Amino acid sequence: MPYILLVSRLLYYMIRMFDMTGGTRKSLSAWLCGDTTPRDRRNMRRLLWLMFAWAVSFAGGAQLVRRDMIPTGAFAWIAAAIPMVMAVFVLIAFGRFLRETDELNRRIQLQALALGFGGGWFAMAGYRVFELLGAPAIDMGGVVLVMTLLYAIGGVVGRIRYR
């Protein structure tokens, strides 16, 4: 849960910085997707908003269910399902961003995704051996964090490589 709250807060600040005018907007969008085209900035802003909505619905839904703030039954199932629906919109927006972004950025994004998914998967599979040796177990939030970090590193490496 703390991971999700951290991600939501990060997303919120990123959106706020995107919406600022002047140099901040330029530098943040350049940091996220290189020297972007207006179409990329528009798609990225849409994606960030949807990710923010997903994070809020996920964290909110989980809190409501965990603290018994909504009656069990249909309402609880709906609260659990809303983040799944939001996730579909996020995936559609990300697919659109990848399709419409300029081709170098698409290559960088795909390489970053490969590192995030592949590297994250192998890292977590390898960590199981350390768990057998007594290392603390990592939950799903930890897996997501590792994948996100590797994806971010892949993006930065790509930016530097093609600078």
Place this chain on the structure above:
Amino acid sequence: MKNRLKVLRAEHDWTQARLASELQVSRQTVNAIETGKYDPSLPLAFAIARTFGQRIEDIFEPEEQM
């Protein structure tokens, strides 16, 4: 792949940003093509050739084979 993009851009007195805007790509893409770090797709190569009114083979040429 070698290319004459930088020369052509200089002849037109265009900045990388201006060319990127013409091609609807990022300035980073133009820079990466000029420095040989990235080879453009065929559609983008055609767009570049069309922008400068030249043929693709007049702008891009393969590296010499060993």
